[in-house]
Amino acid sequence: MAVENVRITPRKALRVLSRHEVNRLKDVSEGGLHEIFKRCAFxxxxxxxMTDDYMTEQKEYDIFDVQVVQLDRGIVLDLFNAPDDAFVDGEVIFGIREHLFAVLRDIIYTHDEIINNPKFLASEDQAQNSEQIxxxxxxxxxxxxxLRYGMTSDLVVCWGGHSISREEYDYTKVVGYQLGLRALDVGTGCGPGAMKGPMKGATIGHAKQHNRNGRYVGITEPGIIAAEAPNPIVNELVILPDIExxxxAFVRCAHGIIxxxxxxxxxxxxxxLLGILLHPKNKDIPYPLVFTGPKSSKAYFEQIDAFxxxxxxxxxxxxxKIIIDDPESVAVYLRDNIKKVTAFRKQNNDAFFFNWMLTIDQEFQTPFIPSHENMSKLNLSVDQEIHILAANLRRAFSGIVAGNVKQDGILAVREFGPFEIHGDNKIIExxxxxxxxxxxxxxxxxxGGTQYEPCFKIVN
Known part of the structure; x- marks a missing residue:
């Protein structure tokens, strides 16, 4: 079912736009912003x-539309044939309303103030540098x-899959609960599975401690949002322009990662993250990192560790550090080590809200386009610095993600076949x-969908 037509107004997020910005959002040409806004809004x-295949939603997407309307008193959004799960008694759910206007805010700001701003771009005689990015x-x-001045170091970023077992999902909730009891906030990729579970658990932990200011930070990007739509617990949503x-953003904002x-x-x-932490300039910067899951996930982490x-x-x-089947120990470890992070930043006069001291090479910042040519040319050899090898391995997995769930990647694989990945046997085996x-x-x-067909092929 779809809601044929409804008009919504902003409550807290972006309320006014210029005529130029409204026209950009209506522009359906290649340089316009309508398509990216429509994709993220949907x-x-x-x-x-319950699917991560954009093709299964294509029919519903084709009949959906969103238009920005400028009135004298501000802007409103007109939705056409919107999914009815977003509504209760004919009214859009409050959190979803805020997410829509967060999408609007980030798309407008990124494209008008960042991407085309000369101070962030390469000049004629000098390439874009790491500091600019x-x-x-x-x-x-x-x-x-x-980024909020005066706030303490308490944001724990949780990474993990959107396709996990029920036991693993329940475990993420218990870990989130233990974090919430210790007044730690949660940031994730904002989607389902291991991104939703920690937030769900943390809400209970915060509630038990009467903490009404809990932060549930969701960080995403346009290429992944269709497969990993923001879950409704997220109360701070931000969309970055690309995966890099x-x-x-995750690494600079986090005080520890699970x-x-x-x-x-x-x-x-x-x-x-390992590539960044392996950089020689980062060797003395404290950064707690924990791999964890229930007993049934022990073999999975042994495989990751061996790789x-x-x-x-x-x-x-x-x-x-690997901690199996012990949510309380995970939370205690993060709490204790975040205290070390706080002390280190105080000692070095670094901000609590953004980790300026980390050195992040352009190898980790430059957007990687996962074409068949680029994937086959990746340098996966032992003859390079270890943190650069990590950057290239990251690109290989990024390409696989694109082939699995991103529109451009899926279409490329359907047309040209699986991505080929070459490298030294010591690496690719x-x-x-x-x-x-x-x-x-x-x-x-x-x-629940069709049987998975690998979008990659390992070539010895």
Whole structure:
């Protein structure tokens, strides 16, 4: 069922736009913003969907539309044929309303104030540098009111798959509950599964402590939002322009990170963070990282641990702690180590709300386009610095994510076949083993659709 036509107004988020901005949002040409806004708005309204295949939603998407209307007193949104799960008694759910206007805010700001702003772009005689990219991330987060002066170090980012077992999902809720009891806030990729569970648990922990200011931060990007629509618990949503800036936002804002079981996207996140922590300039910066899950996930983390040891070596293994089936110990470990993070930032006069001290190479910041050519040319050899190898492995998994759930990636694989991944046997053999296990454990896609066909091929 769909709601044929409804008009909604902003309550807290963006209330006014210029005529130029409204016209950009109406523009259906290649340079216009209507399509990206429509895609993100549909995902927000369709948050109850149990599929991560955009093709199954294409019919509903084709008849849906959203238009920005400028009135004398401000803007409103007209929705046409919107998913009815977003409404109660004919009224759009409050949280979904706020997510819609957060989408509007970030798309307008990013495209008008960031992407085409000369201070963030390369000049004729100088390429875009790492500092410019970090400043782009900072300005987008600040505009979304994510960075708050005076707040303590208490944001725990939780990574993990959207396609996990019920036992694993319930475990993420218990971990979130233990974090909430200790006044720790939760940030995730804002989708279902391991992204929703910790937030759901934390709401109970915060409620028991009468903490009415709990933060449930969701960080996403347009390419992934259709497959991982923001869950309704998120009370701070921000959309970054690409996966690389999304990952940097996670790492700069977090005071500690928990990794739950997941698929290729979770492996991408792990490799991104390990690559940063392995950079020589970051070796003395405290950054708590925990891998955790129920007893049934023990084998999964043994596989992840073995892959890291074989590909990146023992130094990488020192950067994380594995805790199995003990949610309380996970929360205590994060609480105690975040105190060390706070002390370190005080000592070095670094902000609590944004980790400026981390060195993040452009290898981790430059957007990777997962074409068949780019995937086949990835340097997956042992003949390079270890943090650069981590960056290239991250790109490989990013391409697999694109082939699994992103529109452009899915269409490319359908037209040209699976992505081919080449490299040294020492690197790609453990990678092939890890990916094979993820496929067997149904971690690549949500169940219920067609049988999963790998979008990748490992070539010795």
């Amino acid at each position: 995902a927000v309204l369709n948050c109850g969907s 970090t400043n782009m991330v900072f300005h987008i987060l600040r505009n979304a009111n994510m 800036k999304r990952l940097e 990794v739950f079981p997941g698929g290729a996207g979770t492996a991408e996140e792990i490799l991104y 890291i040891a074989q590909s990146l070596g023992e130094e990488a293994r020192k950067k994380y 453990p990678m092939a083993s890890l990916l094979s296990n993820m496929v067997k454990q149904n971690r690549m896609k949500l169940p």
